[in-house]
Structures are given as C-alpha cells and as structure tokens.
Amino acid sequence: MPVSDGVVIAPVHLLRRERRENITAYTLSPGEVPRELARLEQALQRAGAELDALIEAVTLRIGPAQANIFLAQKLMTQDEVLVAQMREYIDQRHRNAELAIAHTLDGYESLLQEVDDDYLKERASDIGEMRRRLLDLLQPAAGEEKSAVDLLGDASGCILIAEELTPGETVLLDTTRVRGFITERGGAASHAAILARALGIPSVSGIKSILTAFEEGDMALLNGTTGDVVRMPGERTLALYPALDQIIEPVIEVVAPVPGFQVMGNISLTTDLETLNRMEPDGIGLYRTEFEFFSAGKALNEDEQYACYRTVVEAMGGKPVYIRLLDLGGDKSAPFLDLPKEENPCLGYRGCRLLQGEPSLFIPQARALARASVHGPIHIVYPMIVDVTQFVTLRTLFNQHVAGIPQGTISHGVMFEVPSACLEAAEIYSVADFGSIGSNDLIQYLFAVDRNNDLVARDYSPDRSAFWTLIRVMADAAQAAGKPLSLCGEIGGQPQHLPRLMSLGLRSISVSPRLIPLSRATARQVLGARAAAQ
Numbered sequence: 431m432p433v434s435d436g437v438v439i440a441p442v443h444l445l446r447r448e449r450r451e452n453i454t455a456y457t458l459s460p461g462e463v464p465r466e467l468a469r470l471e472q473a474l475q476r477a478g479a480e481l482d483a484l485i486e487a488v489t490l491r492i493g494p495a496q497a498n499i500f501l502a503q504k505l506m507t508q509d510e511v512l513v514a515q516m517r518e519y520i521d522q523r524h525r526n527a528e529l530a531i532a533h534t535l536d537g538y539e540s541l542l543q544e545v546d547d548d549y550l551k552e553r554a555s556d557i558g559e560m561r562r563r564l565l566d567l568l569q570p571a572a573g574e575e576k577s578a579v580d581l582l583g584d585a586s587g588c589i590l591i592a593e594e595l596t597p598g599e600t601v602l603l604d605t606t607r608v609r610g611f612i613t614e615r616g617g618a619a620s621h622a623a624i625l626a627r628a629l630g631i632p633s634v635s636g637i638k639s640i641l642t643a644f645e646e647g648d649m650a651l652l653n654g655t656t657g658d659v660v661r662m663p664g665e666r667t668l669a670l671y672p673a674l675d676q677i678i679e680p681v682i683e684v685v686a687p688v689p690g691f692q693v694m695g696n697i698s699l700t701t702d703l704e705t706l707n708r709m710e711p712d713g714i715g716l717y718r719t720e721f722e723f724f725s726a727g728k729a730l731n732e733d734e735q736y737a738c739y740r741t742v743v744e745a746m747g748g749k750p751v752y753i754r755l756l757d758l759g760g761d762k763s764a765p766f767l768d769l770p771k772e773e774n775p776c777l778g779y780r781g782c783r784l785l786q787g788e789p790s791l792f793i794p795q796a797r798a799l800a801r802a803s804v805h806g807p808i809h810i811v812y813p814m815i816v817d818v819t820q821f822v823t824l825r826t827l828f829n830q831h832v833a834g835i836p837q838g839t840i841s842h843g844v845m846f847e848v849p850s851a852c853l854e855a856a857e858i859y860s861v862a863d864f865g866s867i868g869s870n871d872l873i874q875y876l877f878a879v880d881r882n883n884d885l886v887a888r889d890y891s892p893d894r895s896a897f898w899t900l901i902r903v904m905a906d907a908a909q910a911a912g913k914p915l916s917l918c919g920e921i922g923g924q925p926q927h928l929p930r931l932m933s934l935g936l937r938s939i940s941v942s943p944r945l946i947p948l949s950r951a952t953a954r955q956v957l958g959a960r961a962a963a964q
C-alpha cells in the first residue's frame with residue numbers, strides 16, 4: 431500500500447522487536463492496594479507530561495493539526511471510563527498496575543481491530559502506543575519493548591523496516607537518518623502515515639513478512655507513491671529512475687517542463703495547491719472534488735464549492751484545469767448522503783449514475799463550476815461514464831442547470847475508466863471535447879480485480895496485453911479526432927510504464943504533485959533516447 435509519496439534508495443535497517451508480553455504480574459494484599467493505585471496515577475500523569483512535550487514538539491515541527499494526534503492520546507490518559515476501569519481492576523482483583531493497564535487497553539485494542547471501518551481500526555495502534563508508554567513508565571528497566579528511536583542504533587541514511595511504527599515513533603524519526611520506511615502493518619489512514627506524509631518521508635505499508643525478506647543492510651528501492659519496493663535493485667530498475675539523486679532529497683528539486691510532453695498534477699483539496707505549485711506543474715489534470723466533501727464531513731453548498739473551484743482556477747493562472755464532477759459512491763462512500771446500503775457498491779450507484787439520480791448534488795456543483803469558469807477556463811471531467819449516451823445525457827442536464835449564469839470557457843470530457851467507454855472512444859470523441867484515462871479504475875474493471883484489496887493486490891497490474899490494447903484504442907481515437915487525451919491514474923507516475931504510454935502516442939499525464947519531477951525526468955529521457963535513435 432502506498433502511504434507517503436517519494437522515492438528513495440538506501441540500505442535497510444531491520445527493526446525487530448517483540449511486543450511486551452511478559453508483563454510483571456503480582457497479587458496485592460488489601461493493604462497494598464492504595465500504593466498500587468498511586469503507582470497507576472503517577473504513570474498516567476507522567477505519560478500526560480510526556481505527551482505535552484510531544485504535542486509542543488510536533489506543533490513546532492509539523493503543525494497544530496498533527497499535534498492533535500497526541501492530544502487525543504493525552505485525553506485517553508485522562509479518560510474517566512478508561513482510568514476507572516484500570517482502578518477497578520487493581521481495587522477489586524488485587525492485581526498490580528501493569529496488569530490493569532494491559533488488561534484494559536488490550537480489550538479496547540482488540541475491539542477496535544475488529545471494527546469494520548479502516549479509520550477506527552487504525553486507532554487501535556494509538557491504544558497500543560499508550561499501552562507501551564505506560565508500561566515503560568512503570569517498568570523502565572525491563573526494556574523488552576524498545577521504541578524505534580532506541581533501536582535505530584547507529585543506522586543512518588537508511589530505510590527502516592518494521593512490523594509497525596507508532597505515531598510517537600514516526601514523529602521522532604530524524605529524517606536525515608531515516609529516509610523512508612516500510613511496515614508490515616498500518617494503512618494509509620494510520621496516524622503514522624499521516625505524520626510520514628507531513629514530514630515528507632516516503633513510506634509503503636502492508637507488506638507481510640517483509641522483515642524476513644530482507645537482510646540487514648540490503649539495498650532497497652522504495653517508491654512511496656506507487657507502493658513498489660524492490661530488493662537489491664539492478665541496473666535496469668535504477669535506469670527507470672533517472673532523476674533519483676534529485677528526487678530523494680527532502681526538498682524535491684523542481685524539474686523544468688519537457689517540451690512536447692505535458693505533466694500536470696492531481697489534487698484532492700485546495701490545500702494541495704501549495705505543494706503542487708512548488709513543482710511548477712503544467713496544470714491540474716485532475717481535481718477530485720469529492721474529497722472537499724469528505725474533508726468537510728458534509729455536502730458543500732454551491733457557494734462553498736464555488737469558492738474552492740475559483741481558488742483552484744485562479745491558482746493556475748490560465749494553465750489547464752481539469753475538475754472532475756463528484757465521483758461519490760463505490761469505495762468513496764459518502765455517509766453524509768444517507769444513501770441506501772448496496773451489496774456491490776463498486777458496481778452500483780456511483781459516479782455519473784449517482785449524479786444523474788441526485789439533482790440535489792449535481793445542480794449546486796454544475797452552478798458552482800459555471801460561476802468559477804469566469805475566472806479561467808475549466809475542463810469538466812465526467813467520472814465512471816459507461817457509454818456515449820450517458821455522457822450526452824448528463825452534459826445536456828449540466829447545460830440546462832447552468833443556463834442564465836454568466837460563464838467563461840467550459841469544455842466537457844470523459845474519464846475513460848470503464849472498459850465499455852474505452853471501447854467506444856471514437857464515438858465518445860465525436861461529441862466530447864477531451865478524454866482522460868483513469869487507469870486506477872480501468873485496471874479494476876477490466877480485470878475484475880478490487881483496487882483496494884490486499885489479497886488480490888498481486889493481480890492488480892496493467893502488465894497484460896488487454897490493457898495496452900485499450901490504451902491504443904483510446905490514443906488512436908484521440909488522434910483521429912484531433913482532441914486531447916491525458917492519463918491521470920497512478921501508472922502515469924510509474925517510470926516503468928511511461929515509455930510504453932508514450933510509444934502509444936500519449937503526450938499528457940497528470941500525477942501526484944510530488945511525482946511531477948520524476949515523471950518529467952523520465953519523459954525527457956524517453957524523448958531524448960528517441961531523438962538520438964532517429
């Protein structure tokens with residue numbers, strides 16, 4: 431699972447540690463109970479003080495939003511129910527504070543791990559971190575469960591490999607010593623992942639048994655944007671990452687635009703504009719507008735959406751801006767919409783089908799986009815289009831909804847991500863202004879392989895001829911129509927695929943902002959090699 435963007439090549443440092451299972455256990459005589467309660471109280475207070483220091487450090491180093499992760503942990507040390515449960519365990523069972531902590535927190539940790547919600551599941555690791563912190567404070571000499579920082583030893587400039595990193599460990603990582611990390615557990619929504627992204631440390635997670643696949647000091651190539659990890663990369667692999675020296679630096683070097691090849695950036699929130707602008711993109715190739723809704727936890731109204739779209743259009747100062755209509759449903763479920771539960775949401779009420787069925791969602795967005803177009807041209811991308819009729823129907827509705835609003839230049843195009851639409855590319859180009867290949871979903875629907883399922887991750891790959899046949903169909907259709915075709919899925923940022931995309935005629939991609947330099951460097955190399963061969 432890709433967790434935090436960036437590419438790094440470095441020797442690995444293996445972090446092996448055992449969870450503290452041998453917890454000191456003893457029984458108390460009734461007279462010893464008050465002393466044990468005081469020990470517990472003292473540990474909770476000291477943990478609170480440690481967390482205060484951490485909150486201050488994180489606020490300074492990263493920002494107040496990330497510091498809230500530790501504020502939440504601090505609040506746990508003061509949580510009345512949690513503390514009362516620990517006290518009760520000591521008081522009623524006459525057992526020691528260590529056991530009370532382990533018993534209480536293990537219960538919550540396993541409850542959270544069982545919840546069918548990735549976000550809540552990830553919170554289990556916060557409880558695990560609190561458990562370790564409190565036990566360390568009670569048993570400092572035991573040292574059975576050392577933190578990542580202690581275990582780093584003399585390692586420097588390495589990629590850390592661990593079963594899991596806690597948020598507290600991640601934030602204390604010295605970025606000159608740890609250039610990236612790979613973990614067996616911990617998803618993209620974990621606090622460790624959020625902090626890694628804020629610190630700009632490339633990271634990949636979800637590789638089971640990775641600790642046994644590497645020997646200490648082995649070289650590894652880690653691509654935190656694609657989720658690729660290569661052990662002992664050979665010359666041919668390294669050649670795919672031509673600008674590696676520039677790219678691994680903590681502040682990513684800007685790579686100048688490549689004549690004849692457009693590299694735009696994908697954004698999800700207006701707050702992504704800052705990183706994007708640092709990369710000097712050729713435009714925004716995909717703005718995933720539904721993420722503004724997720725971030726607000728509600729459906730935004732017309733004015734709120736207008737403010738976002740205007741900001742984005744103005745930030746690009748006339749460069750192309752592709753804004754996608756809300757792509758809700760499927761794996762991007764929107765609890766705030768209160769939609770019926772579906773057995774098969776990825777094949778259900780999602781994308782353009784949902785927009786067609788829910789005018790209360792579609793109308794405010796259409797109107798907000800029309801109003802924002804006064805500030806600069808907008809390309810509107812229609813997600814999950816299945817055939818030409820669906821596109822034309824929805825575009826007609828769009829035009830009806832915005833009639834009478836003063837507008838600038840608006841063009842309408844299709845996201846090619848459902849195989850049926852790709853096969854119909856020529857018909858679609860006869861009415862659409864442009865196309866954009868959404869390879870993430872295209873791979874999912876073409877090969878019937880869930881893009882978010884670890885169990886089938888090995889099978890989620892474009893390396894089959896059927897995929898490239900479809901790319902050719904779309905590229906040929908675009909060329910025949912003389913209209914633009916871009917690709918905004920993740921494979922655009924994967925250097926191993928770019929040469930093939932380019933050989934089929936693609937001259938425009940849109941990638942995660944931090945990958946713009948890598949994609950440009952690769953495209954320049956491909957074009958240079960081609961020119962030299964002629």
Ligand code: PEP
Nearest residue numbers: 847868869870871918919
């Ligand atoms: C895609 O499907 O390739 C795409 C770019 O959109 P998303 O990842 O948001 O589905």
Ligand code: MG
Nearest residue numbers: 847868870871
């Ligand atoms: Mg998609």
